[in-house]
Amino acid sequence: MHNWDDFRYFLAVANCGSFSMAAKALGVNHSTVSRRIQVLEERHGVRLLDRTPTGYQMTEAGASIYDIVQTIQDNELKASRVLLGQDSRLEGNIKLTMPHDLFESCLAAPVKQFCHQHPAIELSLLVSHGLKNLANREADIAVRLTPNPPDYLVGTCITQMQHGIYAHTSQSHLKTTPIIVWGQEPELPEWALTHFHKPFIALRVDDLASMHRAVQAGFGVARMPCFFPDAVQAADVKRLPIELPRSDWGVWLLSHADLRNTARIQRCRQFLTTALTDLIPTFEGKHSRY
Numbered sequence: 001m002h003n004w005d006d007f008r009y010f011l012a013v014a015n016c017g018s019f020s021m022a023a024k025a026l027g028v029n030h031s032t033v034s035r036r037i038q039v040l041e042e043r044h045g046v047r048l049l050d051r052t053p054t055g056y057q058m059t060e061a062g063a064s065i066y067d068i069v070q071t072i073q074d075n076e077l078k079a080s081r082v083l084l085g086q087d088s089r090l091e092g093n094i095k096l097t098m099p100h101d102l103f104e105s106c107l108a109a110p111v112k113q114f115c116h117q118h119p120a121i122e123l124s125l126l127v128s129h130g131l132k133n134l135a136n137r138e139a140d141i142a143v144r145l146t147p148n149p150p151d152y153l154v155g156t157c158i159t160q161m162q163h164g165i166y167a168h169t170s171q172s173h174l175k176t177t178p179i180i181v182w183g184q185e186p187e188l189p190e191w192a193l194t195h196f197h198k199p200f201i202a203l204r205v206d207d208l209a210s211m212h213r214a215v216q217a218g219f220g221v222a223r224m225p226c227f228f229p230d231a232v233q234a235a236d237v238k239r240l241p242i243e244l245p246r247s248d249w250g251v252w253l254l255s256h257a258d259l260r261n262t263a264r265i266q267r268c269r270q271f272l273t274t275a276l277t278d279l280i281p282t283f284e285g286k287h288s289r290y
Helices: 004-016 019-026 030-044 060-084 100-117 190-195 208-216 227-232 263-278
Strands: 049-052 055-058 092-097 121-126 141-146 153-160 163-168 177-182 199-205 222-225 237-239 250-256
Touching: 004 019, 004 030, 004 049, 004 055, 004 060, 019 030, 055 060, 092 263, 100 121, 100 141, 100 208, 100 227, 100 263, 121 263, 141 263, 153 263, 163 208, 177 190, 177 208, 177 222, 199 208, 208 222, 208 227, 208 237, 222 227, 227 237, 250 263
Parallel strands: 092 121, 092 141, 177 199
Antiparallel strands: 049 055, 141 250, 153 250, 163 222, 163 237
8 A cells, every 4th residue: 555645745746846845835844755755666666756956857757657647636625525525523723814914903803803792713824935825725715915815715805905105294395205115126217207306216125025025124215005104103104195096906805615504614704704894994095094
């Protein structure tokens, strides 16, 4: 009999390209991954992975089984979701993912209230950068800020977000205007060219909380979704009287279709729907102070 876990380790390395990244994805250490791959290769008398300067690549033998192993894992995950979808207990674990800035500014208190009301439900909160894959059970429920969620997820768009332009309270009448932009923006955004005199890029960031802190520190002006600065309400950060169109990005509450009847998932979704609905004025920028 073959140990399915050995194939799972092979698949993780093939997808990640390194033992260390595969170990992180699987929640084990580097040596465990190396040992399990070695066992699998020795049992079958073939090399499945070759080390290259850019990472591990599949050999011809590895490539010949990749689709088969991927299908096995996909079916295993589907079976798990189908069974979980019939679970009627208000107990057990829920993996909940959302952006860390949304949790810290708006949802920490509601999530604490949910845990207090349902002590038999254990929450695992995932707020790191990057989207979690709900099909692979990396998360059960997601609060995502996105224009278009994946088709395999079911959920609700709570509202569309409003953006505003924010600056430090001391910033005015400058001969040139320092602008804080997202790291992936190659040049000055249109809003900066339209509304400010001689704008220039002063700082690039990759995180909303960091963008807000940079405005607070006086680095420059930034366009941010209103929910974060309006929830934080820093006295030295102001929203400028510049009207922007409503964003096409929505606040979505999502889960996999197979989990729609899981009792604890339903209860958590209902709770989060109420909490997010109460925050609609914040997402729509109704609390900003010009």
